[in-house]
Amino acid sequence: MTKSPEKRFLSAILGYKKILYRSVNIFYNIISIYKVMKTLIDIESGKPVRILKIAGGKRVRQHLQCLGIHTGDIVTLKKNSFLGGPILLEINGYDVAIGKGVASKIEVEEIE
Amino acid sequence: MKIAFIGQPNAGKSTIFNGLAGYKTITANFPGQTVHYTISKVKVGDETFEIVDLPGIYSLTAIDRAEFEARKYILSGQADVVINVIDASTLSRSLELTLQLTELQVPMVICLNMMDEARRKGMQIDSYKLSRIFGVPVIETIANKGAGLDKIFESSKEAYSKKLIPKIQYFHKDIEEKIEEVKKLIPSEIFKNFPRRYIAVKLLEGDTEIAEDFDKYPELTEKINKIKEEIRNTHGKHSDVVISSERHALTMDIFEEVSKLGEPLRTMREKIDNLLMNKYLGYPLLIFILFAIFMVVFEAGKLLEVPLMNIFESIEKILPTLIQEDSLHFFIAKGLIEGFSGGVGIAIPYLIPFFIGLAILEDIGYLPRMAFLMDTVMHRIGLHGKSVLPFVISYGCNVPGVMASRILESPRDRFITATLSVLIPCAARTTIIFGLVGAYIGGLAAAGLYIFNIIIIMIVGKIMTKFIPEISPGLIMEIPPLRIPAIKNIYMKTWFRLKDFTVIALPLLIISSVFLSLLQYFKIDVIINKLISPFVSFLLGLPEASGIVLLFGILRKELSMIMLFQAMHTTDLNTVMTNIQLITFTIFIIFYMPCIATIGVMIKEVGIRKAIIITFLTIILAMFLSTVVRLILSII
Numbered sequence: 058m059t060k061s062p063e064k065r066f067l068s069a070i071l072g073y074k075k076i077l078y079r080s081v082n083i084f085y086n087i088i089s090i091y092k093v094m095k096t097l098i099d100i101e102s103g104k105p106v107r108i109l110k111i112a113g114g115k116r117v118r119q120h121l122q123c124l125g126i127h128t129g130d131i132v133t134l135k136k137n138s139f140l141g142g143p144i145l146l147e148i149n150g151y152d153v154a155i156g157k158g159v160a161s162k163i164e165v166e167e168i169e
Numbered sequence: 170m171k172i173a174f175i176g177q178p179n180a181g182k183s184t185i186f187n188g189l190a191g192y193k194t195i196t197a198n199f200p201g202q203t204v205h206y207t208i209s210k211v212k213v214g215d216e217t218f219e220i221v222d223l224p225g226i227y228s229l230t231a232i233d234r235a236e237f238e239a240r241k242y243i244l245s246g247q248a249d250v251v252i253n254v255i256d257a258s259t260l261s262r263s264l265e266l267t268l269q270l271t272e273l274q275v276p277m278v279i280c281l282n283m284m285d286e287a288r289r290k291g292m293q294i295d296s297y298k299l300s301r302i303f304g305v306p307v308i309e310t311i312a313n314k315g316a317g318l319d320k321i322f323e324s325s326k327e328a329y330s331k332k333l334i335p336k337i338q339y340f341h342k343d344i345e346e347k348i349e350e351v352k353k354l355i356p357s358e359i360f361k362n363f364p365r366r367y368i369a370v371k372l373l374e375g376d377t378e379i380a381e382d383f384d385k386y387p388e389l390t391e392k393i394n395k396i397k398e399e400i401r402n403t404h405g406k407h408s409d410v411v412i413s414s415e416r417h418a419l420t421m422d423i424f425e426e427v428s429k430l431g432e433p434l435r436t437m438r439e440k441i442d443n444l445l446m447n448k449y450l451g452y453p454l455l456i457f458i459l460f461a462i463f464m465v466v467f468e469a470g471k472l473l474e475v476p477l478m479n480i481f482e483s484i485e486k487i488l489p490t491l492i493q494e495d496s497l498h499f500f501i502a503k504g505l506i507e508g509f510s511g512g513v514g515i516a517i518p519y520l521i522p523f524f525i526g527l528a529i530l531e532d533i534g535y536l537p538r539m540a541f542l543m544d545t546v547m548h549r550i551g552l553h554g555k556s557v558l559p560f561v562i563s564y565g566c567n568v569p570g571v572m573a574s575r576i577l578e579s580p581r582d583r584f585i586t587a588t589l590s591v592l593i594p595c596a597a598r599t600t601i602i603f604g605l606v607g608a609y610i611g612g613l614a615a616a617g618l619y620i621f622n623i624i625i626i627m628i629v630g631k632i633m634t635k636f637i638p639e640i641s642p643g644l645i646m647e648i649p650p651l652r653i654p655a656i657k658n659i660y661m662k663t664w665f666r667l668k669d670f671t672v673i674a675l676p677l678l679i680i681s682s683v684f685l686s687l688l689q690y691f692k693i694d695v696i697i698n699k700l701i702s703p704f705v706s707f708l709l710g711l712p713e714a715s716g717i718v719l720l721f722g723i724l725r726k727e728l729s730m731i732m733l734f735q736a737m738h739t740t741d742l743n744t745v746m747t748n749i750q751l752i753t754f755t756i757f758i759i760f761y762m763p764c765i766a767t768i769g770v771m772i773k774e775v776g777i778r779k780a781i782i783i784t785f786l787t788i789i790l791a792m793f794l795s796t797v798v799r800l801i802l803s804i805i
Contacts, residue, residue, distance in 0.1 A: 117643070117645070119230070120578075122228075122413060123227030123228060123262075124645060125265075127413075127414065127417050136446065136448070139448040140545055141548070142448075142544055142545045143541055143544045143545075143554065145541070145648065148262075149260075149261040150258055150287075150290045150291075150292060151259045151290075152648040152649075153647050154537070154541045154554075154646045154648050155645055156645070157544075159644070
């Protein structure tokens with residue numbers, strides 16, 4: 058099966074679009090380093106925060122979702138990371154421990 | 170009538186099940202205790218109910234083995250009524266599973282368990298309102314105190330006879346329209362017994378297992394993909410993310426409608442919890458608690474062991490008067506008695522206090538806190554906090570230690586943790602460390618061996634994680650509240666585990682003991698000593714007669730010391746063996762091949778192929794370490 062010229066043209070455009078999207082994405086990522094982005098390991102104990110973004114793979118996201126942690130949720134940081142140890146979060150009355158690696162992928166904002 | 174219990178991990182399904190059926194499964198204050206399901210028949214009045222305890226699942230999206238089992242069972246349509254057990258104190262996330270269960274359209278009862286815990290947290294739950302929203306009975310229970318359990322059968326019967334199928338909670342209109350579109354696409358010949366809506370939602374969520382069945386209909390898959398693409402375009406997110414956030418939004422709506430959050434009671438528990446998990450005090454407390462438990466285990470074990478061993482010794486003494494010495498019957502009888510005395514007289518006295526201590530730690534909920542504290546240390550060897558639990562258990566006995574490795578999520582972590590657990594000196598090997606090195610060389614040398622052991626375990630862990638470099642998913646674990654353990658539960662749990670040991674390990678101990686005795690009868694032990702003397706004498710520099718002791722330590726480690734005395738014909742080992750030889754011997758004993766009961770349980774947990782690999786690796790490791798230590802010590 059050979060592709061018709063129109064289809065080949067179309068896929069070329071689509072491929073170009075993909076590259077464009079990707080470069081915009083990379084550019085955005087570079088900029089976002091300079092923005093002050095706070096993750097769960099940058100917050101002091103006892104502060105309520107809102108989760109803005111959960112970076113990381115689908116498995117981690119699903120696991121967090123299972124324990125009731127979603128983007129947009131408001132959680133309280135009970136204990137912050139000590140010597141690279143895990144953090145302790147409180148969500149609607151129960152506690153979840155999250156390792157430092159995972160916690161550093163959860164972007165949050167402080168709320169008053 | 171068949172009743173299935175389904176709910177999230179640590180919601181108390183097994184506790185309810187045990188409360189209704191007598192003690193059948195192990196419970197703990199630790200998420201993910203049940204892996205396989207248990208079925209039991211209960212007679213109430215003149216009716217027989219069949220109750221099924223399913224593994225805890227967070228959602229119907231099967232991501233691990235336990236979830237897959239539970240989902241398969243519910244979908245098979247075997248259950249007449251499903252009881253959704255909810256830990257009331259985690260209602261906000263538990264309702265997400267409830268929402269998914271409604272899609273299955275089976276008669277249901279919602280059981281709000283741990284109501285006392287919720288009240289302590291200042292939560293007020295309006296169960297009447299919850300019942301009205303879902304259209305099914307809602308009951309309140311406190312399972313570990315047995316409160317409210319009597320209502321379970323009654324409301325199950327009600328749900329069954331009145332066909333109380335939960336009302337579907339609808340998502341936003343635009344998503345519902347898409348679900349409707351997918352529903353119409355599903356051909357009538359497949360998934361006949363499943364509710365259409367459930368299939369449609371799962372297809373939009375991209376469930377791989379259900380999508381597989383659609384492989385026969387490529388044009389259908391294309392249409393569904395088109396709908397998914399449309400959702401993506403309108404919402405800017407993948408359709409599975411859209412569905413899960415819709416569900417989350419619905420859950421929060423219901424949660425806010427039925428519950429009120431007040432001030433939690435700041436009790437003693439909170440203060441103790443803060444102390445246990447304190448970043449400075451937590452660690453000394455951890456060491457103190459473990460040390461205290463092992464002291465109690467050894468002291469209590471000794472109290473039980475001495476009188477028991479006296480009985481067995483006196484039986485062995487009168488044996489020559491009953492059966493003619495040097496006959497085949499005599500050797501078989503001797504092997505049987507030694508097998509029993511090893512299992513009943515030595516292992517069980519230490520196992521009983523150990524199991525009690527472990528049960529108390531589990532039910533209080535200290536183990537997840539321990540995992541929290543040890544997470545950093547475990548990351549050094551490429552694992553995460555949860556692995557510490559199998560390690561601690563292994564100091565008592567490797568068999569339950571290897572079994573405990575199943576709490577880890579990834580197969581890779583399970584394999585590494587099980588392997589490292591095997592290297593930890595169990596109670597039997599501890600007697601050798603103290604009996605040989607401790608007694609003849611000194612306590613400091615014995616302590617040194619423990620530290621040496623821990624260092625080697627860390628190095629082996631590091632090497633293994635280098636060879637299997639998959640990234641550990643990291644610690645994500647619920648920390649359940651501290652609870653006061655119920656005495657009945659601890660008693661039943663100890664009994665249950667002891668029964669497990671008697672069924673798996675004890676027969677192996679007795680059979681191998683008889684086997685050993687027979688070898689002595691046929692004088693094969695001398696031949697074996699000669700055969701393996703290149704390793705024993707040349708490589709390790711040990712007396713030739715100790716060969717059989719090392720070889721049969723595979724069968725029974727706790728007898729190694731007694732056998733060494735027998736083989737060397739003396740109890741003053743320092744007259745026939747040098748200090749270096751004693752240390753070499755002990756190091757070999759610590760690291761090589763776990764006992765036969767451990768191999769048995771390894772086969773069950775990681776499969777026969779990996780079990781054999783681990784066994785051979787430990788032999789090579791033991792050879793290597795004892796040779797190196799011997800060489801270093803002889804130079805010094």
